[in-house]
Amino acid sequence: MNVRRVLIIILTVMLVQFISINVLGDENDIKYIRVGLKNPMVYEDQAVISTNNDGFSIGTIDSSFNEILKTDAKSLFIRLDDFYKIEGDVLKLVDENEQSDYGPYHLEIQGEYEAYDDVKAEITNLENTGVKAYPYYNGKFRIWLGFYRTYEEALTEAGIFSEKLGKQINIIDETKTRIVIEDTEGNILLVLKPDTKLYIKGNTVEGNESIIAVNGSNYRDYLTLNRVNEELIIINYLPLEHYLYGVVPREMSVNWPLEALKAQAVAARNYALVSMRKHEDLGYDLCDTQHCQVYAGYDWESLKSNKAVDETYGKVLKYNGKLVNAYFHSTSGGHTENSENVWGYKIPYLRGVKDDFSIGSPNDSWQLVLNSKEVREKLEANGIDIGDIYSIEPLAISDYGRVLELKIEGTGGVEILKKEKSRKIFGYGSLKSTWFNVKSDxxxxxxxxxxxxxxxxxxxxxxxxxxxxxxxxxxxxxxxxxxxxxxxxxxxxxxPNVYIFEGRGWGHGLGMSQWGAKKMAELGYNYKQILEYYYTGAKVE
Structure with a gap:
């Protein structure tokens, strides 16, 4: 197929010294991490990957990478094996009941092949007889024909090819489990089942590292693919430390002191290790959004933040020998909080500490003004209808000033928002913390x-x-x-017509305040001292 989505492909070659990844030991014994890439996906069903390395290698990984095929193509088009309609120069995924130009029914010539070169040689022989074919892979290679829209269409073609080739032809039914990889000429490089766990990397000379762009955003090491119904999932498979290279500069400014960045690196490493397999149902460990921790890949890396990762290599924060879930937030406003006042359960290393280091930082204090109509609309958007609002007041407050229960009265009833739910209702970026009071006109x-x-x-x-x-x-x-x-x-x-929330800090208030860490580093504290200050009783090991 020669049809392509119009996508801007940024081809960038990055030659960097490969850093070997050793086993960290004990519960940190994780060499590689799978990161589901949400941010660069322009379409859920299609993607373009590109490289300025010498093309791509595709293979399996056990203790090392085992190449099964290589292409010198600098870009590959990846899509779901599904129903598509051509609209101009774009492929549009359509429902099976809609008119389509391509479909997920195929024909298979009986027989299987161990090596890609063998199946490719046979495909070349078929093409010399006028039969266009391509390889399918599910641990072994097979030869497939066509992208048929219906079973009946495939059945008719099966009879024609069986007679022409003198071979048994099987019909491959529609399924929601296959992915198609094409080159820039529209040739099918491979159709595969994601559970075969194939990995894609740039072809490099020894000592240089693979850099692959996904719809223009660059990533280190390997990509692998998964499919969940009509969603194509691109996964970056890379060493844990390389993953941290792309996390630290997104979670903390690279212009901040090195010791603050090192504290962030350890906190991010802890988070990754504790949260591993969070998205196992989707075929990866962590996503690249705030749902896990923000990961932006190669493009956001800097020498300074990479140095912070390298100089804390393998370092983690532990409490009584166990990994700490190192929650962090932007700024505490002057005091961090106890875990039970945020999530509902007590964690011994997440105790509220006095935090003068955060005072004077941006969002140390803030104000949110909402009229009564806006309050009602935000409640209704979250399934809460208590009519016109006539009162908002805190019912319970923690020892450190955060609202544990917020009572909202309306003409149709009363709603009590507990702990972080008030921020969920009014918006995490608007109601910046639960440390607030409420005034009205x-x-x-x-x-x-x-x-x-x-x-x-x-x-x-x-x-x-x-x-x-x-x-x-x-x-x-x-x-x-x-x-x-x-x-x-x-x-x-x-x-009241207007409600005024006057608050302090930004975030849930648990663990490390990032702005507090910055101030501590400026005052001469090292990363271990910063972390051990915010996580009560924990030690960097």
Missing amino acids: ADVYVVNGTDFEPVKTTLNKVHVVSANGTITSTRNVYSQVKITNGDKTNIMPVI
């Missing part, structure tokens, strides 16, 4: 007539006593109230 201070201590409340919770002693709830009678001190009169709404 209906706030007043009242005295109870007994001890005359002023208490903050909202006008909708106030009762008015008339001259004849009648007590009336403002909520049920008034829309606004005039308040005067004799000289000045304010007209205030009874039901």
Whole structure:
């Protein structure tokens, strides 16, 4: 097939000294990691990979890479084996009931081959007789024909080819498990089952390293492929330390002090080791997004952040001999938090610590302003409908100031948001932490007539006593109230129109504050001291 998606392919050759990866030992005994690449995928069903190495090698990996085929093509087109329609110069994945130009039914010439060269030689012989064929691989090589749209179409062609070739022809049914690899000329290089675990690397001379671009974004080492229904999954398979090269500069600025970057490298290494197999159901260990930790591959690497990884090689943070789940966040605002006040369970090394190092950092303090309509809309977007909002107030607060329960009252009921759920509702980038208080444009201070201590409340919770002693709830009678001190009169709404969240810090507040680590490094603390300060009782080993 000569049809191609129009994609910008950035071909970049990067020759870097290969760093051998030794076994880390004990529970860190993981040499390689599988990273599911979400960010560079332009289409879920297709991708272009490219290299300025000397083409590609495809093979298996046990203790080393075992090449099964090589191509000098500088770009490969990868797609699902499925129903496609040609629209201009683009292939569009379509439903099997829609009109299509290509389909996932195939013919197989009986017989199997151990080596790619053998199956390729036989395919060449067939092409000399006018039969266009290509290899299929599932541990052995087989010869396939065609991309048929229906079983009936394949059946008709099977009879024709059987008579022409004098060989048994089998029909291969549609399935959601195959992937097609083509070269730039539209030749089918391979159709494969992802569970055969083939790996793709750039052809390199000894001492140089494979760099492969996926839709223009560069990655080290190997790619492997998986398919989940109609999603093509590109996986970067690489040494753990190389993975960290692409994580550290995305999680922390490379302009920060080296010791802070080293602390981030250890925290990221811990996270990877503890969270390994997080996406096993999709065929990889970690994704490249914030769902795991952000990984951007080769393009984001810098000499300084790579140095931080290299100089902490194999170093991990442990508590009582076990790997620490090294949570980190942007800035604590002045105090980190206990784990049970965030996730709901107590972790001995995630204890709140006083954090003056984070004071003065960006987002040390912040403000979020929402009107009552916006609050209602955000609740409803998360399946919570309590009508028009008339009150928001914290019910429970941790010892370090974070809101454990946020009570929201509406005309249709009450909702209590616990711990991080308030951030989920209002947006993690808007409600930057749970360390906040809430004000409104209906706030007043009242005295109870007994001890005359002023208490903050909202006008909708106030009762008015008339001259004849009648007590009336403002909520049920008034829309606004005039308040005067004799000289000045304010007209205030009874039901708040605007809610003001005034908060501190950014993130969940557990473990290391990144801005705090920066400040500590500037003050002369090393990475071990930084980590052991934020993770109570843990030790770098």
